[in-house]
Amino acid sequence: MINGKPLAYLDSAATAQKPVEVIDELTRFYTEYNANVHRGVYKISEEATAAYEEARAKIARLINANSPTEIIFVRGTTEAINLVAQSWGRMNVGLGEGIILTEMEHHSNIVPWQLLAKQKGAHLKYVGLTDDGHLVHEDFRQHLELGGSKLVTMTHVSNVLGTINPVREYIREAHKQGCRVFVDAAQSVPHMPVDVQDMDCDFLAFSGHKMCGPTGIGVLYAKKAILEEMPPYHGGGEMIREVHLYESTWRDPPYRFEAGTTNIAGAIGLGKAIDYLSELGLRNIQLHDQELAEYMHDMLGKVRGVKIYGPANPRTKAGVISFNLGDVHAHDMASLLDEDGIAVRSGHHCAQPLMDRLGVSSTTRASVYIYNTEDEIDRLVESVERAGRVFKV
């Protein structure tokens, strides 16, 4: 209960709630077989190693990777992007070369590339947005055709607008020009079936905490041949083949990229979350989210003074809706909704360039997941109407 009202949690784009199955699995790990992985020859260490590697295999099956060796455990999407920028990027992006991004990226898919561009003297090139929150395809084509770009990096689903980008088509075009493609799947893998082989992306990343898993665990997928060419990102234990005083050799991927003791409990918890989501079915989850988003879009759209950002057709977007009510500041809106037990996000959503494009400093964002209901959307809409009366919109 929040402020005497049942909690309506509409902020799953930030992080998802955890099913009891995941929490129980974490407890079971810590109470029954807590041990380091890949190091011990005793029973519980072998058990922990098997569970950790089984989680890797579950992830590979979830996104249809060719092999579990293409799955690297990281802290989250942010770390996956930094890893690729500093390992693959430093080796492959040179002076005057280009990195193509979009104006709807999360800061975590902008800043690591800015750091790389500064280090290497490379250029960032942005694909612009239409007024209703779609990528301007022509911008993309022009950047590609100018040549000299090494990488395209784009979000699969916008964390602000809910736009689902046609990544498959973009990847095909980028590959024709010899560009590698990184897909930020933080907002898609938790909510819809994603098939990396069908998409043919070179890299893809997502975070466990947005898909009912623990915090501090995430995934970098990359094609095997690319990973094999990449130097380590972090140095330390368990990522080496041999260490001498002045030089060392590396293990094969994925271990080359998993230095030190990793988040073992997190990986096992994520494996359990994948079991949970797979039982529900990713296609069913997508339909559920989209139905609720469509309902929310229709109902909020009827409230006087509400402006919704992003695709006008709710059927083409994911379960994320950003809006403003008249001149009411998003933080005031979120505080008022909180009085009614409704949790939404307000602010720039780690997407300041997108806010600039929209011409606002902030929005209120409501996002749905497996546990949300139409009744909660009704409560949101009533509360937004109340805000309209309070703030005299």
Ligand SMILES: Cc1ncc(COP(=O)(O)O)c(C=O)c1O
């Ligand atoms: C599209 C997108 N990319 C990247 C991230 C960063 O994810 P994390 O903070 O889990 O690393 C987020 C988180 O909100 C996101 O929505």
